Amino acid sequence: MRTLLGMADAGQAEVDFEAVIRSPDVLAQVRHVLPDLEWWASAGKEHGSSEAGDNPADCLPIRVFDWCRPLDRAEPFIAALGPDPAAVRWDLDGWPAVPEAGLEAISQKYAYLTLTVNSRDLYQDEPSQDHTVHVHVRNRNGDQVARVHWLADQVGGRFTGRVELAPL
Template structure:
């Protein structure tokens, strides 16, 4: 397991705008396969009802940042009740890109990190960078200001992932769709 660096490259209040930029970047990458992974912070029973109906195989764990770290954390792995454990993080992997809008609708205004995972970024000959299969991701944090759904925000941030030693890839990719890097990268576990 390694890490990628997620560079913030676009911020908007409009979900449709964020998804449009994702599609522009995917057109640039020309992937043969794309899947989307979700991490959703769920705070209400109504939202949990909608999401579990849509994602019945999702994993979850309790989100209790102030809890004693040695205390057991309720989770799907342990067979605990998610309703009794709210707020929780709900995760589901390997969904079709077409599922994004439906998942966002079911999540309502909750914080959602959606990560598009695909086979490679294109080569950049002028930077002497070849294809890379590693770190070929785009994350959009909806209603959150971090690549993880843990810092609330009223807007949505798109992140372009790149390898630790090639941050220029993210800058180049952003420039190809009319964007620029907005700040420091965040480390993301792969």
């Protein structure tokens, strides 16, 4: 992730967090990193939420959301999760042009990286023992696939997933 982030324009970037927290220990660690996080009971807001002033430890499992945080919160958040699933999304300022690969610069609207922790998908519905990197780019003339392959090459990896179109 650090290498990918280093290739992006990230001067004004922010990071967003979503997670499903199941244990009191993980909850305590996450609240240490993000003390004012928003949450609600996985069974629904009527079973407890930060909005209602409930104690999250009494409502486990809970879904947590925290948006627009500084980049330095990402690694402590990931370390706090233990086995619980999460998505950490870096909202980047853009992807630079790569003339030798025929890639134009991409603006902030189309530049994200998401690390799903202990999950394969963006919504924490497909548990996993490892993490998955999702690259979000603009779909223009098929260049999204070229950029994903180029980024994978830069980190010594390979594209193994699938291209999905998502409305923003």
